Amino acid sequence: MSFLRNCWYMAGWADEFVAGQMLPRTLLNEPIVMFRDSLGGLQALHDRCPHRFVPLHLGVLANDRIQCAYHGLSFDCSGSCVHNPHGNGAIPKAARVRTYPMHERHGMAWIWMGDAALADPAMITDYTPMDPQTAYLGKSYLHVKANYVLETDNILDLSHIEFLHGSSLGSDAVAQGVIEVEQHGDTVHSRRTTHDEQLTPELARLRGVPPGQRVDRWLDVRWNAPCNMLLNSGHTPSGLGREQGRSVYVTHIFTPHTDASTHYWFAIAFSKELGEEGRRLADENIQWLRQPFTTEDMPMLEAQQQVIGDQDFWALKPVLLASDGGAVRARRLLEQMIKQEQMPPSGLS
Numbered sequence: 001m002s003f004l005r006n007c008w009y010m011a012g013w014a015d016e017f018v019a020g021q022m023l024p025r026t027l028l029n030e031p032i033v034m035f036r037d038s039l040g041g042l043q044a045l046h047d048r049c050p051h052r053f054v055p056l057h058l059g060v061l062a063n064d065r066i067q068c069a070y071h072g073l074s075f076d077c078s079g080s081c082v083h084n085p086h087g088n089g090a091i092p093k094a095a096r097v098r099t100y101p102m103h104e105r106h107g108m109a110w111i112w113m114g115d116a117a118l119a120d121p122a123m124i125t126d127y128t129p130m131d132p133q134t135a136y137l138g139k140s141y142l143h144v145k146a147n148y149v150l151e152t153d154n155i156l157d158l159s160h161i162e163f164l165h166g167s168s169l170g171s172d173a174v175a176q177g178v179i180e181v182e183q184h185g186d187t188v189h190s191r192r193t194t195h196d197e198q199l200t201p202e203l204a205r206l207r208g209v210p211p212g213q214r215v216d217r218w219l220d221v222r223w224n225a226p227c228n229m230l231l232n233s234g235h236t237p238s239g240l241g242r243e244q245g246r247s248v249y250v251t252h253i254f255t256p257h258t259d260a261s262t263h264y265w266f267a268i269a270f271s272k273e274l275g276e277e278g279r280r281l282a283d284e285n286i287q288w289l290r291q292p293f294t295t296e297d298m299p300m301l302e303a304q305q306q307v308i309g310d311q312d313f314w315a316l317k318p319v320l321l322a323s324d325g326g327a328v329r330a331r332r333l334l335e336q337m338i339k340q341e342q343m344p345p346s347g348l349s
């Protein structure tokens, strides 16, 4: 499956971008060099000098220009070569580098990998609950050697927490939870509600559930193309309505690194109204979440990728279960969007 191009992909946490420093990162198989310019904006260039194709990030960034380390051509934020130290200094027409629109929102850096003329910041997935202005965030990152859509499947079908994370995030009530899948426009919602559940002691402690108390738990996942998810995870004492419960927001954002590897950005948010306690909870929760994600999900996803290799997912005829509704809906929608994007404009053949 090829990639959706005309959309925003997360390229990093905004605070990874420090003025004057280049941040090289491969996204969708393309080497990109990004940096924060002197006005505080984010810039991205193809990380390949058009002269002899060395990575530009090996050069020097000064005055919002990158000077190639090999023979000294300099490129500005528009990708134009602005200095040629050789001969009469004339700039060859082909001495240009592709640039990519970037935008910062909700503490995240977003990049547009398609037609720059279509880049509209209004299309950035809404992560208001994760805004560092209003929330303390526990943030983390994993580099996973698996295709990003396998990652989407993983989050849209959280029945797996009963089996893969039985001693941490799961319990024996999860697979029998009530599932609802809804689609509104291009947004897919996959919701799972469990009843009369006993959380693991550690999860209960981290989420403020008194020892021994049974709960009803909801795990609501929102998916937006291409691979941006927001989980709202909450609980109430068994039998009470949601409005009497409490919940947290967790991001699962996947950006393709290559066809078979993924940048995985995840974070958990606690309101700043909680004061120092919110900061402590954010730190403690993210440390704790990292454990099952690293030692349980990641090896499973990487083993899955090894088996699938570059074979087409549907050609393998996957068995479909009741829990697959959300993941299948998102896959189909993404495939449709990619197909539509690749269709020649009407009137052309």
Ligand code: FES
Pocket (backbone or CB within 6 Å): 049, 050, 051, 052, 053, 054, 068, 069, 070, 071, 072, 073
């Ligand atoms: S490779 Fe960059 S200037 Fe020669």
Ligand SMILES: [Fe+2]
Pocket (backbone or CB within 6 Å): 154, 160, 161, 164, 165, 297
């Ligand atoms: Fe998991």
